[in-house]
Amino acid sequence: MDRSTGESLEGIRSVKAAISLYGQKFNGKNQKELPTKSGELHLAQLGIQRLNETKNSAEREKAFAESELLKAKSMVKELSAEIESTNAKAMARKLELQSSTELQTDGQEDSDLMQELSDMKQKLSRLKLDFVSVSESKAKAEKEIEDSNSRVRSCMTTIEEISKEIEKANEEHALVELARIEAEREFREIEAQRKAEASKFSKEIEEAKEKLKVLQDEVRQAKDLETKAAVTNADLSVLQSEMELVRAMERNFENNRIAEEAELKAAKQELETIKEEGFQYMSSMDVIRDELILISKETNLLKKQERKADSTIQLLNSKLLKAKSKFELASRAEERTKAIVSNLSLALNELQLETETAKKEKQVITEKTTKTKLKIELTESKILSTEEKLQAAVQELAAAKTSEAIALKKMKEVAERTMKNRAAALSTKPSTITISKTEYEYLTNCAASAQVVADKKVAASQAWIEALKAEEQEILTRRAIIEKKIKELRVSEEEEELPEMEEPLIDQSTIENDTRNADEDDWLNLERQVRTPRKSMKENRASVATRRKSNTRRSSVSHAARYHARSPSFAIKKKTAIMPNLVKFLSKRSTITQK
Numbered sequence: 001m002d003r004s005t006g007e008s009l010e011g012i013r014s015v016k017a018a019i020s021l022y023g024q025k026f027n028g029k030n031q032k033e034l035p036t037k038s039g040e041l042h043l044a045q046l047g048i049q050r051l052n053e054t055k056n057s058a059e060r061e062k063a064f065a066e067s068e069l070l071k072a073k074s075m076v077k078e079l080s081a082e083i084e085s086t087n088a089k090a091m092a093r094k095l096e097l098q099s100s101t102e103l104q105t106d107g108q109e110d111s112d113l114m115q116e117l118s119d120m121k122q123k124l125s126r127l128k129l130d131f132v133s134v135s136e137s138k139a140k141a142e143k144e145i146e147d148s149n150s151r152v153r154s155c156m157t158t159i160e161e162i163s164k165e166i167e168k169a170n171e172e173h174a175l176v177e178l179a180r181i182e183a184e185r186e187f188r189e190i191e192a193q194r195k196a197e198a199s200k201f202s203k204e205i206e207e208a209k210e211k212l213k214v215l216q217d218e219v220r221q222a223k224d225l226e227t228k229a230a231v232t233n234a235d236l237s238v239l240q241s242e243m244e245l246v247r248a249m250e251r252n253f254e255n256n257r258i259a260e261e262a263e264l265k266a267a268k269q270e271l272e273t274i275k276e277e278g279f280q281y282m283s284s285m286d287v288i289r290d291e292l293i294l295i296s297k298e299t300n301l302l303k304k305q306e307r308k309a310d311s312t313i314q315l316l317n318s319k320l321l322k323a324k325s326k327f328e329l330a331s332r333a334e335e336r337t338k339a340i341v342s343n344l345s346l347a348l349n350e351l352q353l354e355t356e357t358a359k360k361e362k363q364v365i366t367e368k369t370t371k372t373k374l375k376i377e378l379t380e381s382k383i384l385s386t387e388e389k390l391q392a393a394v395q396e397l398a399a400a401k402t403s404e405a406i407a408l409k410k411m412k413e414v415a416e417r418t419m420k421n422r423a424a425a426l427s428t429k430p431s432t433i434t435i436s437k438t439e440y441e442y443l444t445n446c447a448a449s450a451q452v453v454a455d456k457k458v459a460a461s462q463a464w465i466e467a468l469k470a471e472e473q474e475i476l477t478r479r480a481i482i483e484k485k486i487k488e489l490r491v492s493e494e495e496e497e498l499p500e501m502e503e504p505l506i507d508q509s510t511i512e513n514d515t516r517n518a519d520e521d522d523w524l525n526l527e528r529q530v531r532t533p534r535k536s537m538k539e540n541r542a543s544v545a546t547r548r549k550s551n552t553r554r555s556s557v558s559h560a561a562r563y564h565a566r567s568p569s570f571a572i573k574k575k576t577a578i579m580p581n582l583v584k585f586l587s588k589r590s591t592i593t594q595k
Contacts, residue, residue, distance in 0.1 A: 218288050225281045232274045
């Protein structure tokens with residue numbers, strides 16, 4: 001009995017040890033890993049969302065850069081056509097200058113050519129600015145692609161960590177299954193032991209009942225023997241009385257003394273045998289009493305053992321119920337882990353597909369960037385060639401102007417000579433001067449054309465100065481607005497990052513009852529956060545949309561229209577690029593006029 005109880009206690013201890021080894025993570029003692037896993041899953045989902053957003057923004061920037069490149073190409077084509085037309089005009093003018101023998105020149109056409117050249121230079125400067133802006137946007141797109149690649153690498157590292165955690169969860173799942181199998185085996189062993197002990201106790205109780213029945217029969221037999229002994233004692237007393245009568249009769253009958261003595265001897269022997277049997281019965285009664293005392297003690301011990309067995313059975317039943325409840329919790333947790341593992345596998349597959357698509361897009365973007373670099377180099381070479389042609393045309397115009405200036409000097413010298421001759425002739429002739437019609441028309445036309453050209457130059461310089469002032473004011477206003485927007489975006493991003501960094505703290509006392517609700521709430525929050533994009537990305541999308549609107553550049557548009565049409569980055573860049581080009585243009589004009 002003691003061995004069976006000890007074995008049952010050892011089985012209970014082994015079940016407790018198994019539960020303490022493998023079941024603490026589901027009881028609440030070591031459940032700190034569950035919220036950390038959910039937090040890591042939450043961060044992984046957020047990283048995936050950020051990757052998608054950065055990918056979308058990179059695609060938009062790429063489309064915007066492509067549109068800008070197409071526009072720049074169209075502008076280059078238009079400018080090349082205009083340059084060819086101006087070159088044709090310059091060649092025609094050169095031929096006219098070479099073929100013309102007359103010294104009369106048309107100042108209006110020269111001013112038109114200068115204006116066309118200035119317009120062409122302005123367009124070339126704008127083209128350069130556009131190419132600079134496009135190259136900078138391309139650099140930004142490349143930087144964003146590098147950032148997205150780094151984020152993809154970080155996401156891959158997080159994915160590897162999550163896969164390692166999944167492997168750990170699978171190992172824990174295997175350990176839990178082993179613990180469950182051991183618990184079931186021990187449960188079966190405990191039930192078999194309980195059944196064997198119950199059968200043993202029932203057999204021992206039946207044997208004790210049989211022994212009690214035998215002892216009761218023996219007690220009855222002893223009582224019968226006591227009654228027989230009392231009867232024999234009564235017979236002995238009767239025999240003694242008879243012996244006394246016999247002795248009296250011996251006195252009276254001496255002849256029958258020998259026979260009576262023999263009978264007395266026989267009766268004495270019988271009395272001795274009866275006394276011996278009485279002593280034997282008394283000793284057997286003492287033995288029976290001792291056996292009854294032992295049987296009563298054994299019955300008390302058996303009753304105590306039955307009570308202990310009932311208490312141990314009740315404890316085992318309670319422990320089995322607890323183990324069943326813990327096993328149910330473990331099975332539920334296993335189901336949850338299986339669902340989480342399936343969701344994580346789906347997320348991993350999606351991330352792998354997204355990484356593959358991102359790699360392919362990166363390759364396409366690199367190819368496009370190389371193509372755009374080649375095209376930009378070609379356009380830059382074309383621009384340099386056109387600039388060289390323009391400089392050659394300007395030099396030719398300067399040479400033509402120098403020849404015109406020499407001709408004018410000669411004409412002035414001739415006019416002065418004629419004036420001197422006429423002044424000398426006036427001393428002898430009247431005060432009237434006779435001038436030929438051609439000379440009169442030439443002088444009037446030169447004065448009028450010079451005055452018109454001077455007025456036009458003054459008006460153009462004033463308009464240019466006013467336009468520069470307006471552009472500077474517009475740039476300053478845009479700069480202030482952009483700084484405000486940047487501050488607002490930083491504040492909004494900081495406000496959005498604060499709740500993301502906060503992780504929920506879960507109490508250990510309420511984990512056993514609230515794990516299911518907490519996991520469901522986490523998954524719902526994750527789905528909502530995946531469905532709803534960020535405010536900062538919406539603002540970035542709006543800024544990208546405004547950048548897309550900045551395709552057409554018009555010089556005669558109002559400040560508000562320019563603010564909505566152009567992007568702030570391009571406006572700030574043009575502030576730095578317009579002024580040196582303007583200085584170069586004015587310096588060239590001054591050198592030409594000095595010549």
